[in-house]
Amino acid sequence: MVADIKFIHTADLHLGAPVNSGETPPEGLQELFAEAGYTAFKRIVKLAREQKVDFMVISGDLYDREARSVKASRIFVNQCRLLKEQGIEVYIINGNHDPRGQAEEPFSLPDNVYVFPETEVTTREYTRERNLKARILGQSYRQKYEDRSMFDFYTVPDRSILNLGLLHTQLDPQNKRYVPVSRSNLLSKKGIDYWALGHIHIPRIIKKEGPSIIFPGTPQARIINQEGLRGCFLVETETGRNFELNFIPVAPVIFKNMELYIDRPEKGELKNLTDLKNRLEKKARKLADKTRAQKELGLPPDLSRNIINQSIFSSPVQGYILRWFIRGSGPLHQFVSENRSEVKEEMVAFLNDLFAEHSPFLWTHSLFFRTGPELPEEEQLRKNNEVFAEIEKIIQDIRNDQELKKELIEHWGKIWQGSPEDKKGPNNLFHPDDRTIKELLQEARQRIIEELYTGGR
Ligand SMILES: [Mn+2]
Numbered sequence: 087m088v089a090d091i092k093f094i095h096t097a098d099l100h101l102g103a104p105v106n107s108g109e110t111p112p113e114g115l116q117e118l119f120a121e122a123g124y125t126a127f128k129r130i131v132k133l134a135r136e137q138k139v140d141f142m143v144i145s146g147d148l149y150d151r152e153a154r155s156v157k158a159s160r161i162f163v164n165q166c167r168l169l170k171e172q173g174i175e176v177y178i179i180n181g182n183h184d185p186r187g188q189a190e191e192p193f194s195l196p197d198n199v200y201v202f203p204e205t206e207v208t209t210r211e212y213t214r215e216r217n218l219k220a221r222i223l224g225q226s227y228r229q230k231y232e233d234r235s236m237f238d239f240y241t242v243p244d245r246s247i248l249n250l251g252l253l254h255t256q257l258d259p260q261n262k263r264y265v266p267v268s269r270s271n272l273l274s275k276k277g278i279d280y281w282a283l284g285h286i287h288i289p290r291i292i293k294k295e296g297p298s299i300i301f302p303g304t305p306q307a308r309i310i311n312q313e314g315l316r317g318c319f320l321v322e323t324e325t326g327r328n329f330e331l332n333f334i335p336v337a338p339v340i341f342k343n344m345e346l347y348i349d350r351p352e353k354g355e356l357k358n359l360t361d362l363k364n365r366l367e368k369k370a371r372k373l374a375d376k377t378r379a380q381k382e383l384g385l386p387p388d389l390s391r392n393i394i395n396q397s398i399f400s401s402p403v404q405g406y407i408l409r410w411f412i413r414g415s416g417p418l419h420q421f422v423s424e425n426r427s428e429v430k431e432e433m434v435a436f437l438n439d440l441f442a443e444h445s446p447f448l449w450t451h452s453l454f455f456r457t458g459p460e461l462p463e464e465e466q467l468r469k470n471n472e473v474f475a476e477i478e479k480i481i482q483d484i485r486n487d488q489e490l491k492k493e494l495i496e497h498w499g500k501i502w503q504g505s506p507e508d509k510k511g512p513n514n515l516f517h518p519d520d521r522t523i524k525e526l527l528q529e530a531r532q533r534i535i536e537e538l539y540t541g542g543r
Contacts (some may be wrong), residue, residue, distance in 0.1 A: 146181025
């Protein structure tokens with residue numbers, strides 16, 4: 087008979103790495119960006135204590151680099167002591183950023199913390215009041231690339247209790263750098279009830295149960311393309327088979343893309359840069375004044391709304407780092423095309439002056455113009471010249487035909503230049519997400535149409 091177990095699953099904390107803010111922020115924000123990763127971790131520890139969990143698992147990349155930052159180590163150790171006060175165990179595997187290698191912890195870890203060795207898969211038993219409650223299995227990276235599949239050795243004696251497997255992987259059998267395994271490889275290991283994965287920074291529920299395969303994502307994103315909520319999983323189970331998953335947001339700083347269209351007449355015409363400033367301010371203010379802004383943030387794609395639980399734990403968002411995209415066709419484009427970088431600088435400085443000190447702060451990381459000249463109605467274009475209709479058809483085909491899409495991405499891969507050491511394998515090919523693919527196609531379409539049209543016909 088299995089009793090209730092409650093644990094936290096986190097990974098990819100990258101302690102010691104600051105949030106990348108693009109433009110250089112004023113001192114107060116710099117400090118906040120340097121601390122954000124620690125703040126997220128401290129919130130997780132607070133959550134663990136409040137919820138009286140049995141243990142916490144950290145599935146790799148606890149630290150940002152192999153030579154541990156002294157400050158990161160000190161903060162980590164102190165937080166683990168707080169967990170120890172309540173008898174909460176911590177199980178850690180090292181990932182590609184903090185491989186086991188030769189690195190030693192600058193400070194001694196308290197004895198509630200266990201770091202799995204890199205030599206082989208090791209099993210730890212978790213007992214509570216002298217009863218065996220769970221087994222935790224794991225293996226650390228030995229260096230920054232790890233081509234051992236590892237999963238094969240995650241073997242448990244029986245299924246009478248919860249069996250948990252910790253693995254840091256890209257979950258891609260072709261990827262020889264970050265533990266090549268597939269979803270079905272993991273499913274073939276019958277004894278493991280919950281695969282606590284790490285490495286992918288977006289929270290993902292690969293499989294909800296039977297067994298569960300979960301990426302918690304990084305609790306604090308560090309780069310602009312990691313948009314949206316970030317946090318950790320609070321997991322409860324009665325049986326070790328069915329899990330109640332709660333995604334708990336903890337990130338103090340949220341990355342967000344903002345889009346503004348210059349061709350929406352219902353929002354007022356944009357004649358010049360004053361109009362643009364007004365529109366930017368209005369849109370920014372809407373976000374800054376929203377008290378429950380988290381709800382508007384767009385969920386990570388694999389998390390359904392009912393898994394995100396903001397009632398269990400309070401973790402206020404301190405602010406947002408923004409990337410703006412100005413899109414559409416209209417008279418404003420003329421100002422942009424004449425002075426692109428100057429206009430860009432002007433708008434970024436304007437926004438940051440207004441909102442850097444606001445609470446919550448808004449910090450503009452970057453701003454891009456994807457605008458074009460005014461064109462006749464697309465319908466008209468297509469009617470006048472079949473070339474335009476043909477372009478439309480090609481774009482549709484790429485969107486709908488998976489094979490064609492794959493072929494196209496392979497071509498993109500050929501123009502992708504990695505560093506020389508990356509040229510060995512297929513691992514550093516261009517791996518665009520759906521959003522990027524859509525974006526590139528849209529961009530290409532717009533450019534082709536513009537060129538054809540302004541080219542004289
Ligand atoms: Mn990693």
